[in-house]
Amino acid sequence: xxxxxxxxxxxxxxxxxxxxxxxxxxxxxxxxxxxxxxxxxxxxxxxxxxxxxxxxxxxxxxxxxxxxxxxxxxxxxxxxxxxxxxxxxxxxxxxxxxxxxxxxxxxxxx
Numbered sequence: 001x002x003x004x005x006x007x008x009x010x011x012x013x014x015x016x017x018x019x020x021x022x023x024x025x026x027x028x029x030x031x032x033x034x035x036x037x038x039x040x041x042x043x044x045x046x047x048x049x050x051x052x053x054x055x056x057x058x059x060x061x062x063x064x065x066x067x068x069x070x071x072x073x074x075x076x077x078x079x080x081x082x083x084x085x086x087x088x089x090x091x092x093x094x095x096x097x098x099x100x101x102x103x104x105x106x107x108x109x110x
Contacts, residue, residue: 054079 058067
């Protein structure tokens, strides 16, 4: 029997071999998150300030700006992500292999 035969059979009707939809990749060999409530998802929008995405506002679902992304001449080679109180919460160092740091959560890592 062909290991992907269930994919072919599932495509021939409205039934799915998986109890949830969409189907997990590689027949469940990879971790697959299940979300019990779609209302738990939050959408943010990135709005560039000027002509460059590295100077942007991150706009939340309530229309407020909880984060800003700033790349300026004071710190060449770095992009800072700041919270609504204008405090830096993350820093990206642009190298051949960029490095990111998230304060209190993640030390500098490529």
